[in-house]
Amino acid sequence: MLNGFPAPGMAGKPLRLPHLQNGSHGIASLVLMFRTFTAFAYAKLTIAIAGTILAIAIYCANLSTLGNNQTAVKRALTSLVNTLNAKDTALLEPLLAPDYKVGHLTGDAAREALKQIVENYPRTIRCLTIQNKTQLADGSMDVEVMLQCSDGTRKSQFRISPVGTFSELGLITPRSTFSPKYAFSPSVFTVPFQLHNGLILAEAKVNGKEGHFFLDTGTKGMTLNSAFFPPVKASSEPVLHLGAQGTSVSLECVVVEDLEWGEMRLSSFEAASKNLDHVSRYFKMDILGIIGADQISNHEVKIDYAKNLLTFYALDNDGCRLSKKKEDMSVSDINFELIDHIPVIEGNIGDIKAKLAIDTGLSINVINNTLKEQIADSFQDEGEKTVTSVWGSPRSYQSGRISQIGLGGLDYGKMPFIVSDVPFIAAATQNRFPALLGYSFLSRQPISFNYKKKVISLWPEF
Structure with missing residues (x-):
């Protein structure tokens, strides 16, 4: 034995303690054994103390970060309450991250939505209570709050960055499913x-x-x-x-x-x-x-549109028309997907495959600048055109006609379009489609929408 550890050549063999004997040899062996166990105990205690110190240091660091975040969160939420009660967006602007979201909106759509919410907020917030907090890996914090308002309570959720700016404001939620009594x-x-x-x-x-x-x-x-x-x-x-x-x-x-x-x-x-x-x-x-x-x-x-007539067909649970009369049969169907509540179909604009949304609230078709540049050879410029929608005042846009448009196997060339990178296309749908089809497309022939089957049907003209 050398200092209580196996001697060379003894590795892997069991360590045998010496027999206690009378006399100095027995005492020396006992002292050696005591020193060996003391050394082991001291090493373990040292490691344990070091581990405890490290754990305390990490805990204190986390507490410090959490404390800083709590201060930032409190400052941000106080500013939000003051902003909504004063109906003044300027109060909140210093605490908005550059790419903040309002609900699922980003960019110009988020800025416009926040401005309208703040300026028209119909209630007074009397108290704000934090219900839950979750710290994320990047240091941001998701905060769920209860707003005690003049007309009851409201729940909202916000994401606040480590520097105390809002990156997400849960002030808009999607409307619930329509269910009249x-x-x-x-x-x-x-x-x-x-x-x-x-x-x-x-x-x-x-x-x-x-x-x-x-x-x-x-x-x-x-x-x-x-x-x-x-x-x-x-x-x-x-x-x-x-x-x-x-x-x-x-x-x-x-x-x-x-x-x-x-x-x-x-x-x-x-x-x-x-x-x-x-x-x-x-x-x-x-x-x-x-x-x-x-x-x-x-x-x-x-x-x-030729007859200025809407025809409504009641549907069964599978989306099939209850009426089976011959005059109530369409001739061609185009499948669509719903993005939010908007029907979106696939088609070809020029040589580009694209998704196109359909909207009866548009007096003309709309294409964004990116797609317009991609199909420049098919776009015939016709100068500026004034356009209105059911929501806003007239505005002027660059307009033109696209010579090649294929939808559902049919050719819709020479349809008029305006060019606009509107917030709805860019932000609300995360760029999932670059164009909208309105009256210019819908008026080509009788057309129907079946939201249950997700089908647009084309009808013969009688």
Whole structure:
């Protein structure tokens, strides 16, 4: 034995303690054994102390980071409450990350949505309580809060960076599935409409008030003009309207007790409330509201621009028309996918394969600059064109015609387009499609939308 460890050549063999004997040899052996175990114990204690010190250091570092983050979180949330109560976006701007998101919106769409939410926030926040915090690997913190407001409580979630700026603001949530308390319609019915600048304007009655309503499938739910339908309460969350010419937000709502549209009846659902006076002024008539995709999604709706007629077909659970008459049969189908509430089809623009959204709230087709540059040889410039939508005032855009367009195996060449990198295309859909098709496409022949089957059908002209 050398200092209590096996001598050379003894590796792997059991260590045998010497027999205790009377005399000095036994005492020496006992001392050696004691020293050996003391050395082992001391080494283990040293390692344990070092490990404890390291653990404490790491814990203290985490506490320090968490403490710094808590200060940043408190500062950011206090600023948010002050901003919403003062209705002044400028108060929050120093605490916004360069690429912040509002809901799923980014870029210009997020900035416009936040501005509208702040300037029109319909309630006063009296108290904010942090419900839950989760620190992420990059040092950011997800914070779930409860807002005690003048009209009740609201839950929201935010992501705050390590330097105390908002990278995500959960101030917008997608609208829930449309589910009126009562719905009725015959198997087939029609609604006549007027055409104004390529936009569909039909008569309907809401809560006993009859008047003009636009049909805009680019909007998810119904929106009523607050001039005729004063809001009765604040929406549980801001309602987002995505349109080809930008983003709009409603923060108040109206309870629709009864909607009569042709022979269809819907009751007991919420509609957004928004001032549409600028729309009424432009069209020189009272516009009571806008009917969105939700209100037609349980039917197949055929649009015949030549006859100014909407035809509604009731559907079974599989999305098949209940009417089996020969005149109620389409001739060609194009499958689509729903992105948010927008039907999107695949096609060819020039030599480029692209996804194209379809929106009845557009008076003309829209293409973004990137795709326009890619098909420059097929784009024939026609100068500037003034365009309007159901939401905004007229605006001027570069316009032209595209000579080669293939959709569903059919040629739609020479259709007019405007060029615009609008926030809706770039942000709301994460660039999943570069163009929208409106009246210029829809008016080529009778066309119908079946949201249950996710099919667009083309019909013969009678």
